[in-house]
Amino acid sequence: MKNLPTNIRIKDIARLAGVSEGTVDRVLHNRGEVSKRSKEAVSNVLDQIDYSPNVVAQALASKKKYRFVYLIPHNEMGNYWTAVLKGFQLAAAEYAAYNVSFNQVSFNQFDAQSYTQAIQSILQDLPDAAFIAPIFRDETLEFTRALKNSNIPFSFIDSKIDEVDFLTYYGQNSLKSGYIAAKFLLSDLQENKKIFVVRTKRNGAVSNQTLNRLHGFMQYLTENKPAWSKNIIPIELFDDDEAANLQILREATLQYPDLAAVITFNSKVYRLASYFQALNIPNLHVIGYDLLDENVRYLKQGIIALLIAQQPENQAYFSARDMCRFLIFNKKITKVNYMPIDILIKENIDDYQHFL
The missing domain is CATH 3.40.50.2300 (Response regulator)
Known part of the structure; x- marks a missing residue:
């Protein structure tokens, strides 16, 4: 009931319970005759909205x-x-x-x-x-x-x-989301193919969220596909230098022609999609996070394989x-x-x- 007003009125409760306002009043004040069915309907609504009339009134008056x-x-x-x-x-x-x-x-x-x-x-x-x-x-x-x-x-x-x-x-359970990302990413990859794990350079420590997702990703590899660990290639990109990023990826793909998949643990996976599209490198499994409009556009085009939303x-x-x-x-x-x-x-x- 997310869109319900916080200052709940009797008419709101009546509407949700499918009864009259008079019935709600009788249930709240325990007076008059009310059918068992109506009383249960009102009580269920009161439980769901956590209704406490005295507390609400005091808060509004405060x-x-x-x-x-x-x-x-x-x-x-x-x-x-x-x-x-x-x-x-x-x-x-x-x-x-x-x-x-x-x-x-x-x-x-x-x-x-x-x-x-x-x-x-x-x-x-x-x-x-x-x-x-x-x-x-x-x-x-x-x-x-x-x-x-x-x-x-x-x-x-x-x-x-x-x-x-x-x-x-x-x-999100960040560790679990990284674990799940690894499971999906490796489910249909050939062995001995390279995976780029891409992060954005920061002036300071790595983001707490990124670290947790990465730990979950590596945990899945350790527990299920330990041989894959040697195929993980870390890539660092800039937040504000598109030309430099494109060159970094161009050189990396030349160095690792057996690249099969790319993952980033932040919401800017659309940037990776655009880079690999510009480099004309098709058939990559690209995974990232969050429903940004640009992410969704590349997902629908099939350039991004999977998004994890939260x-x-x-x-x-x-x-x-x-x-x-x-x-x-x-x-x-x-x-x-x-x-x-x-x-x-x-x-x-x-x-x-x-x-x-």
Whole structure:
């Protein structure tokens, strides 16, 4: 019931239960005659929406204001983080009646110094809660220690750091997604063929998410196809130099003419698709992550073989919803919430997108 208003009215409950408003009123106040069937219908709806009339009324009447901050990479139109932003915006609209405001603080996901500067700006004006995309591990550990010292709850999205005591996490099981990616990639490859594992150079450490996915990928090889490990070729590309990237891949494909597959553990797999299309190297198994428009276009063309999606909009929305339930309504929250690992190919992408 994601799109239900947060200030639930009796008429909303009646509509969902398929009964009259008078029936709902009698169930809520335990008065008058109500059929067993109607009472069960109303009770089921109340359970689903976690309805607590006194708590809701108190929250609506409260003058307390809550300021939430979400720390995510710059969200250029059409990239992965645009969907994350949309989820936070949806939550902001739903919880505005409870005096909750959401502020975005952004950073360059390829620059650890940019991440540190964004953190400092948050610590200078402490919020009531924070949502963190922990791209850089060490810097995130320092940040979360500071939040803990100030008794500020925080949640992770996109990836998590297990040894940190966060409130909640909505996102992919990164290790498992890398494991699954390896299983699909190697399912129909001939032995002794080369696989390029491509990552983008960063000014700082490798992304936490990328590392976890890579570990899962290598775990599958170790457990199931150990001989393949010697066929893995690491490739590093630049974030902002297309000509240099094309030359790197041109030289790599000449050096390894038995290349059969390419994988990257971030959302910019469309760049790889465009490079190999320009180099006129067909019949590669190219795998990447996330439903960017460009990724989907190459998937439909058959240049990308498979995309792994993770519902970023829902990650943000549910994280924000749970923070509100915790701070405003004093609800218990489930700490780790793994999103489905959606496997998409050109034959099922249209049906999947239809329900997003």
